[in-house]
Amino acid sequence: MKLLATYLIGLIFGLGISLSGMSNPAKVLNFFDVFGAWDPSLIFVMGGALVTTFVGYKLVFGREAPVFEPTFHLPTSANINARLVGGSAVFGIGWGIAGFCPGGALPALGTSRWEVFAFVGALVIGIALAKLLQSAAAPDLKSRT
Structure with a gap:
C-alpha cells in the first residue's frame, strides 16, 4: 500500500509539473x-503550490502520526x-541557467530530450x-561542534 501511495503521489506531481509547463525550460x-x-504564468503555478502546501500541512500535521510511518520525520x-545559503544559491543559479529544477527535470525525462538527460546526469x-x-x-565539521 505504501508503494502504491508513493507511485500515485509521484504520478500526480509529475502530471502537475508537466501540465503547468515547469518541465519546459523555455x-x-x-x-x-x-x-x-x-512569462508571468508560473507565478500562478507557484501560488497554487503554496496554497496546496498550506492546506496539506494543516491536514497532515493535524494527525497524530503519518499513515505509513510511526512518527513524522522532520528537520x-x-x-x-553557509551550507544552506550556498546550496540554495547553487540551486537557483542552476535553475536560472538550465531552466530545469530537479522536480521539473525528472518528469521531463519522458520527453527523451538530450538536454534533460544532460541535466539529470549533472544533477x-x-x-x-x-x-x-x-x-x-x-x-572537520565534528571538531567545530
Missing part, C-alpha cells in the same frame, strides 16, 4: 527574463548557515560530489 527561462519575453535544525554527479565532499569534511 517557459521557466522566460519567467526569469523580466526585461525580455517575460531538527532551523539554523541558516546526479553534483549530488555524488556533494556527498563525497561532505564525508571528506565530516571530521
